[in-house]
Amino acid sequence: MAVYTEVPDEALEAFLAGYDIGALLSVKGIAEGVENSNFLLVTESGPYILTLYEKRVKAADLPFFLGLMEHLAARGINCPLPVKNRAGVALGELAGRPASIVTFLRGVWVRRPRMEHCAAVGEVLARLHQAAEGFAITRPNALSVAAWRPLFAMSAERADTVSQGLCSEIESELDYLEARWPAALPFGVIHADLFPDNVFFLQQQLSGVIDFYFACNDFLAYDAAICVNAWCFETDGSLNITKSRALLSGYQKVRRFTPEEVAALPLFARGSALRFLLTRLYDWLTVPPGALVVPKDPLEYYKKLRFHRHVADASAYGLDG
Amino acid sequence: MAVYTEVPDEALEAFLAGYDIGALLSVKGIAEGVENSNFLLVTESGPYILTLYEKRVKAADLPFFLGLMEHLAARGINCPLPVKNRAGVALGELAGRPASIVTFLRGVWVRRPRMEHCAAVGEVLARLHQAAEGFAITRPNALSVAAWRPLFAMSAERADTVSQGLCSEIESELDYLEARWPAALPFGVIHADLFPDNVFFLQQQLSGVIDFYFACNDFLAYDAAICVNAWCFETDGSLNITKSRALLSGYQKVRRFTPEEVAALPLFARGSALRFLLTRLYDWLTVPPGALVVPKDPLEYYKKLRFHRHVADASAYGLDG
Numbered sequence: 001m002a003v004y005t006e007v008p009d010e011a012l013e014a015f016l017a018g019y020d021i022g023a024l025l026s027v028k029g030i031a032e033g034v035e036n037s038n039f040l041l042v043t044e045s046g047p048y049i050l051t052l053y054e055k056r057v058k059a060a061d062l063p064f065f066l067g068l069m070e071h072l073a074a075r076g077i078n079c080p081l082p083v084k085n086r087a088g089v090a091l092g093e094l095a096g097r098p099a100s101i102v103t104f105l106r107g108v109w110v111r112r113p114r115m116e117h118c119a120a121v122g123e124v125l126a127r128l129h130q131a132a133e134g135f136a137i138t139r140p141n142a143l144s145v146a147a148w149r150p151l152f153a154m155s156a157e158r159a160d161t162v163s164q165g166l167c168s169e170i171e172s173e174l175d176y177l178e179a180r181w182p183a184a185l186p187f188g189v190i191h192a193d194l195f196p197d198n199v200f201f202l203q204q205q206l207s208g209v210i211d212f213y214f215a216c217n218d219f220l221a222y223d224a225a226i227c228v229n230a231w232c233f234e235t236d237g238s239l240n241i242t243k244s245r246a247l248l249s250g251y252q253k254v255r256r257f258t259p260e261e262v263a264a265l266p267l268f269a270r271g272s273a274l275r276f277l278l279t280r281l282y283d284w285l286t287v288p289p290g291a292l293v294v295p296k297d298p299l300e301y302y303k304k305l306r307f308h309r310h311v312a313d314a315s316a317y318g319l320d321g
Numbered sequence: 322m323a324v325y326t327e328v329p330d331e332a333l334e335a336f337l338a339g340y341d342i343g344a345l346l347s348v349k350g351i352a353e354g355v356e357n358s359n360f361l362l363v364t365e366s367g368p369y370i371l372t373l374y375e376k377r378v379k380a381a382d383l384p385f386f387l388g389l390m391e392h393l394a395a396r397g398i399n400c401p402l403p404v405k406n407r408a409g410v411a412l413g414e415l416a417g418r419p420a421s422i423v424t425f426l427r428g429v430w431v432r433r434p435r436m437e438h439c440a441a442v443g444e445v446l447a448r449l450h451q452a453a454e455g456f457a458i459t460r461p462n463a464l465s466v467a468a469w470r471p472l473f474a475m476s477a478e479r480a481d482t483v484s485q486g487l488c489s490e491i492e493s494e495l496d497y498l499e500a501r502w503p504a505a506l507p508f509g510v511i512h513a514d515l516f517p518d519n520v521f522f523l524q525q526q527l528s529g530v531i532d533f534y535f536a537c538n539d540f541l542a543y544d545a546a547i548c549v550n551a552w553c554f555e556t557d558g559s560l561n562i563t564k565s566r567a568l569l570s571g572y573q574k575v576r577r578f579t580p581e582e583v584a585a586l587p588l589f590a591r592g593s594a595l596r597f598l599l600t601r602l603y604d605w606l607t608v609p610p611g612a613l614v615v616p617k618d619p620l621e622y623y624k625k626l627r628f629h630r631h632v633a634d635a636s637a638y639g640l641d642g
Binding site: 006010024025026027028029030032040042047105107110112200203 | 327328329330331344345346347348349350351352353361363368425426427428429431432433521523524
């Protein structure tokens with residue numbers, strides 16, 4: 001839930017005057033998205049999403065994000081398409097922040113994903129990986145294994161206030177993952193945040209993928225592991241293997257995992273569980289009182305991490321080697 | 322900013338199946354409105370607003386609010402029109418809460434109202450007062466003078482933590498207003514919350530009025546005083562008499578105030594300033610940390626109250642008797 005920035009009327013009008021999308025008919029702040037301020041614009045030519053990039057998004061990364069959406073949309077991925085202003089530029093400034101307008105995607109995100117949703121997500125993830133090939137800009141994953149120890153250092157002192165023993169458990173997990181993280185596996189552009197609220201469905205059909213503001217270059221199978229964590233656990237913290245099998249099979253309908261990727265999947269599931277545990281832990285401990293965002297429960301990912309630690313191989317996720 | 326209730330997919334689908342508005346294409350929580358959860362729905366037949374009524378709105382009052390919007394819309398006020406389901410009913414239940422769908426109004430609310438906006442608001446307020454005549458249901462104003470002392474009792478102890486001396490000042494104000502509040506003046510349905518975020522404009526023309534969830538029966542001139550407080554003060558706390566003159570003239574283009582109403586205006590301005598001071602003070606002192614709503618500054622209305630206390634007569638607002 002997020003609208004961090006109020007936009008003065010005159011500033012919005014001046015901004016929109018630079019675009020060829022017709023007069024403004026409505027603008028409403030959207031209570032979704034955690035990193036940026038999002039508004040649903042309706043103009044004479046239809047609905048759009050206006051995003052103001054808040055300080056957690058680096059302005060230098062915006063050409064990567066906007067260019068990637070354009071690249072993917074041109075290759076058949078149904079994602080928001082950045083709208084260029086009359087000067088041919090997709091990135092502007094509004095209310096002192098970098099700002100962009102993108103096309104509006106129809107669809108509704110699924111609050112309680114079922115097996116068929118997981119299958120569709122796996123498939124679109126693989127299509128996204130393939131469609132991103134040839135994209136000219138690269139962006140290293142700022143939240144991969146090398147970043148986790150410094151990230152944890154900002155929460156370590158107070159980690160045990162969230163759960164007794166959490167601090168030492170994360171430390172041993174960092175040792176384990178840093179020692180085993182692979183160096184060479186199929187690599188490319190990953191979405192890195194393909195949670196249920198970033199995937200739209202219409203009448204049970206996947207209709208679009210949004211929010212590319214964590215996208216980066218990393219191991220493709222790591223992205224699949226993020227999705228297993230995000231889509232295939234029940235609310236009681238148990239893995240639903242029917243869902244993870246569906247997700248991974250959906251992926252392989254488009255792109256087969258190599259044997260090395262299959263072998264790395266449990267490690268990637270552990271690593272991605274730790275990555276979300278760490279960012280949520282940091283947010284949990286630092287979000288100020290009165291903030292507009294309710295921090296997400298870090299312990300959800302602590303439970304997932306503990307599950308993956310007992311996994312022997314990828315068959316635990318329904319993936320046969 | 323408010324979305325208090327998550328709506329499960331299946332529940333929303335089942336709810337919409339009762340309506341004849343086409344299949345759902347999109348649903349997004351709206352970061353506006355403080356009392357209820359609001360969603361912008363897009364269906365095959367267009368955009369709508371879905372509202373889930375949270376506990377601060379009494380279910381027994383909903384027929385008044387929904388019936389009033391229907392009554393006003395039928396009489397030419399551009400306000401949301403409640404959509405009836407196939408059973409002919411505008412009020413349903415969703416996610417354990419009373420829920421309704423209303424039509425979507427085009428327009429943008431004005432962050433920095435100018436004189437011409439104030440004139441348009443005065444005019445639409447008078448038109449609303451006239452259009453509401455004949456509406457069959459009545460609802461006493463639960464936040465009028467009789468409610469202020471018990472409301473203040475819930476904040477009195479901690480009032481001085483917000484501003485030193487606030488407690489005794491409010492008490493003497495209550496004495497003053499209770500002793501002088503009029504008994505008989507033109508009375509009818511008032512909006513009671515016609516703040517800038519509840520009035521839409523399109524290309525400088527007033528395009529609609531929303532949020533009737535404080536509407537009630539009370540003195541018509543009191544509603545005008547609420548608008549003077551809401552629209553005509555600068556951010557530094559000073560009254561802009563050009564704006565208040567425009568607002569009150571706009572009102573009188575449609576409906577003339579009686580001499581008694583003109584005489585009562587300073588008192589109503591004091592009373593309505595106190596009413597918003599009291600509710601904001603209560604919210605300020607009781608909103609829990611981590612709430613999704615940032616409480617509004619009560620001291621804004623403290624300053625307005627102090628201004629009105631030094632007003633001799635309605636000419637201070639640009640209204641000639």
